[in-house]
Amino acid sequence: MFYREAGQFKTSYAADQQLFPIRQDRIAMLALLVLAVAVVPLIASNYVLTAILLPFLVFALAALGLNILTGYAGQLSLGTAAFMAVGAVAAYNFQLRIPGMPVLGSFVLGGLTAALVGIGFGLPSLRIKGFYLAVATLAAQFFIPWLLVKVSWFSNNSSSGVISAQPVVILGFAFDSPVRKYLLVLAIVALMALAAKNLVRSSIGRAWMAVRDMDVAAEVIGIRIMRTKLIAFAVSSFYCGVAGALYASVYLGSVEADGFNLDLSFRILFMVIIGGVGSILGSFLGAAFITLMPIALDRLLPWAAELLNLNLPAGVTSMVQLVVFGALIILFLIVEPHGLARLWQIGKEKLRLWPFPY
């Protein structure tokens, strides 16, 4: 009843091809942006900003990167964390070794370095597909962090292998407080999400999906498979690289290459799967789910234990958390294999009719 596009007529293709063709969506998106930019910094505590919103945004960006590769171009990858590591270490080194390097510039260069590495590890995708490709990307996952630890030049010869990111100062303005960090990351992630959305609705995005859905037909149309796949690897790794740079320098402040392990890659893959494969929105929903769920369980479990008069030893809570988390993921995959983004879409379709049955 409130969500109906009746009466909204498009009179030009430009109007029909805009980002949010339905008026209610435009209003909602605007409201969300106002909320994120103006309201959240006022009301959110430092804990919420640094422990929830910052990781959520950074992981959403990484999930977005993986979703471009896996969801849109159909190339399964388990090397996400490795590409993040490349971005993080490269951005750190660009700032360290080039005097006067602007921070944003180092993020972009970090992303570009990751893109180059991504192209390199994407080369096997020209010959192999699916699970076999995933195994090939595992090579990146094991090799890159190993290399970054082994060659101490990358961490500026720090004895522990930890890189301590430089303070983030842009045009003399220090992004040191949680609110400022949040706003910086929010701006970067929002712009990159917009760019990703634009890519997937343009010809390169259609080429990605064409290669994903039916590569022989794509080739017959004149799409160059090799080029399309490698661009997907490059763009995806660029996103992961920037996410890695933000992860290291804005979110954590100091990080060691070993932190970018297979575990992290899997977490980002879960975000994509739970959020929705092949959906920009899904990357955000998945990142929110995976970052928020452990925190929510952390809060809920002791409370539930109290309610049931159970006296749980300290270790059990974290164990139960893992069990519930795993069970939820499995449940999700069975109930809605297309992820939260599909649920959202179904909800919107239902909302068009509500409160009437049809």
Next chain:
Amino acid sequence: MLSVDNISLAFGGVKALTDISFDVREHEIRAIIGPNGAGKSSMLNCINGVYSPQRGTIRIGTETFRQMDPNKAARMGIARTFQNIALFKGMSVLDNLMTGRNLKMNCGLLAQALYLGPNRREEIEHREKVEHIIDFLQIESVRKTPVARLPYGIQKRVELGRALAAEPRLLLLDEPMAGMNIEEKQDMCRFILDVNDEFGTTIVLIEHDMGVVMDISDRVVVLDYGKKIGDGTPDDVRNNQAVIDAYLGVAH
């Protein structure tokens, strides 16, 4: 405009095509018929480079090729449909057709990420062309539907649309009417004739429905066991003893 000369194709010991030659004239509808396994689809796959024949040449216009590759064929203006529908299942009808025009779009990656100015203009310009095809094929009502949700007959039509979107000079249709009921066949025949008439597209089609083949094609090639056994107008072919034998069998 197209001629294939002495094409031979083998997979290991299996000879799919043996020494096939025929030509296609500008603006005609050329049918390839033959019993199952005669090598009809292999022939199309050779023409647009999905398979590489061991021997023989393919001439398009004035250029002669030892081997085609699918990309080159697309650039030369050859488009095709597949026997088993090969649409991009996860995309809408509109996006499938837009993908058909991919070769004609040349905005850079950065311009696409910004979606301003040139890229926006390009998208809208191609959208207009695609909408003409959507009108032509009468699939306006499903333009935003994901193709996987559409019924079979409409999917076949969308696949024809995707091939047409590339504005091909030569259109290869691999069993465009397979599995259709009589009305869908009539519609599809009408579309094929109209494409040939209105856009002047040369068409090579494979079809099993003899009624259709004899009605709409200008000339027919008949293959059997990878060999050419007949070539000519529908009437010639109908009275050709070798063709009759291949289809009806001979007494031993």
